[in-house]
Amino acid sequence: EAGVAQSPRYKIIEKRQSVAFWCNPISGHATLYWYQQILGQGPKLLIQFQNNGVVDDSQLPKDRFSAERLKGVDSTLKIQPAKLEDSAVYLCASSLHAGQSYEQYFGPGTRLTVT
């Protein structure tokens, strides 16, 4: 089966610009996650969707970050305006259902550099 797809793989922008990332989860996976992985750190959950509803967005900086999952399939994560500290790899993951017993499958990530 196809894995989690993400695009673009790399993005360089200047601070105060906006950027969007796209994720296509594994077919049939109801749960989708966005993580931020800053260099030298482990991934940090930003937002979790169950179908097209938000389950957890407690660590999403809502003043500049937004995410949506239209029709419960693809998802986009947007940053507007970007700050230098947003430089990171943004990982998308999906799982069949919510809950720890279901394995999360990760995409290759989008590496964002903010200059």
Added chain:
Amino acid sequence: AQSVTQPDIHITVSEGASLELRCNYSYGATPYLFWYVQSPGQGLQLLLKYFSGDTLVQGIKGFEAEFKRSQSSFNLRKPSVHWSDAAEYFCAVGSNTGNQFYFGTGTSLTVIP
């Protein structure tokens, strides 16, 4: 609050040698514990997980991990390392009442011939 500590930022081992990567967690109840591997340019891949039962867990690629409640540890081991094992390894803890994952800061493994 849940947290994960990986004390070793970087480890170098010779090919064929044994490996142990340390992971300590902080969690009030019985945790769900995971080890992931991340190769350059690749997404995270699940190596193994512990939910309950036998405290010695077998995973893919010849890895195993042992849950020790008394030490709050979940160390990853492999008896003989291959050059292809060079990667970043992350330990993670999850709650059994929710969906939140907490990752450690990772251990970078270098394998020398």
